[in-house]
Amino acid sequence: ETGVTQSPTHLIKTRGQQVTLRCSSQSGHNTVSWYQQALGQGPQFIFQYYREEENGRGNFPPRFSGLQFPNYSSELNVNALELDDSALYLCASSRTGADTQYFGPGTRLTVL
Amino acid sequence: DQQVKQNSPSLSVQEGRISILNCDYTNSMFDYFLWYKKYPAEGPTFLISISSIKDKNEDGRFTVFLNKSAKHLSLHIVPSQPGDSAVYFCAASSNTGNQFYFGTGTSLTVIP
Numbered sequence: 737e738t739g740v741t742q743s744p745t746h747l748i749k750t751r752g753q754q755v756t757l758r759c760s761s762q763s764g765h766n767t768v769s770w771y772q773q774a775l776g777q778g779p780q781f782i783f784q785y786y787r788e789e790e791n792g793r794g795n796f797p798p799r800f801s802g803l804q805f806p807n808y809s810s811e812l813n814v815n816a817l818e819l820d821d822s823a824l825y826l827c828a829s830s831r832t833g834a835d836t837q838y839f840g841p842g843t844r845l846t847v848l
Numbered sequence: 849d850q851q852v853k854q855n856s857p858s859l860s861v862q863e864g865r866i867s868i869l870n871c872d873y874t875n876s877m878f879d880y881f882l883w884y885k886k887y888p889a890e891g892p893t894f895l896i897s898i899s900s901i902k903d904k905n906e907d908g909r910f911t912v913f914l915n916k917s918a919k920h921l922s923l924h925i926v927p928s929q930p931g932d933s934a935v936y937f938c939a940a941s942s943n944t945g946n947q948f949y950f951g952t953g954t955s956l957t958v959i960p
Contacts (some may be wrong), residue, residue: 740891769947778852778937778950779892792946826891833946836882839891 738763740829740840748846749817757812757843759827767791767833768810770802771826773842779826784833785810791833814845822847851875852940854951862959867925869954871938874919878940882948883912883923886935895936896923928958 741760749755761768767786771779781794785804799815808829814821824844828837853872861867869883879900884892898905898912898921905912911924925932935955939948 742891767946771950776952778854778939778952779948781947781949784946786946794947828891834880834941834943836894836897837948838894839884841889841891 740827740838742825742827742840742843744843745841746844746846748848750848751817751819753817753847754813754815755817755845757814757825757827757845759810759812759829759840761808761810761827761829762838765829765831765838766808767830767835768804768808769828769830769833769837770810770812771828772796773824773826775823782812786833817847819847821845849874850952851878852938852949852951854936854938854954856954857952858955858957860957860959861928863930864927867923867928867932867956867958869923869925869936869938869956871921871923871951872919873921873940873949875940875942875949876919877942877944878949879943880941881912881914881921882939883910884937884939885932886937886953892937925956928956930958930960932956933958 769784770782773779783793824842830837882897883895886892935953
């Protein structure tokens with residue numbers, strides 16, 4: 737059974753640029769959630785996708801957007817990057833929205 | 849507003865002794881709780897969960913206790929091992945929601 741994978745591992749961007757992060761869910765899971773973890777903080781919920789539809793959103797601006805594909809993999813897109821967007825971005829998959837979530841290794845984004 | 853709180857940023861324990869990590873929550877609608885363990889440069893790893901219909905759940909060396917009236921849960925690790933040294937996060941959700949709310953984490957160091 738393949739776990740949750742994320743790419744890339746690390747990314748450096750400059751302010752104002754756009755970035756796309758990718759996630760492949762664990763087999764048998766149709767729900768993907770994205771979290772942002774700033775240094776010294778716990779993960780903060782960005783949004784969740786269930787069967788290709790957004791299924792809930794946290795307190796993040798619209799420049800954070802996402803997609804889920806028919807194979808349940810997902811993308812997180814962030815436009816107009818700001819310095820405060822520098823964080824570890826975590827993807828988690830689950831069988832349903834309220835079920836235990838299993839995390840990938842994360843993508844470390846640095847915005848200069 | 850932090851709905852899940854871990855008030856101890858760090859904890860040191862001798863190998864073989866008990867580690868007790870605490871977590872408090874404010875939202876009475878939370879009914880499902882999880883503990884995750886995180887090593888540096890890795891995503892959180894699921895450890896153990898408990899639903900609000902129980903007050904205790906055990907899995908090997910790990911036991912989670914839930915006190916609903918106090919809105920408090922704790923993770924007990926017995927006996928503690930050096931490999932348990934990591935950051936531990938508690939998380940909570942409600943059956944009407946689809947996101948998990950995380951605490952800020954407790955860094956556990958098990959001293960050989």
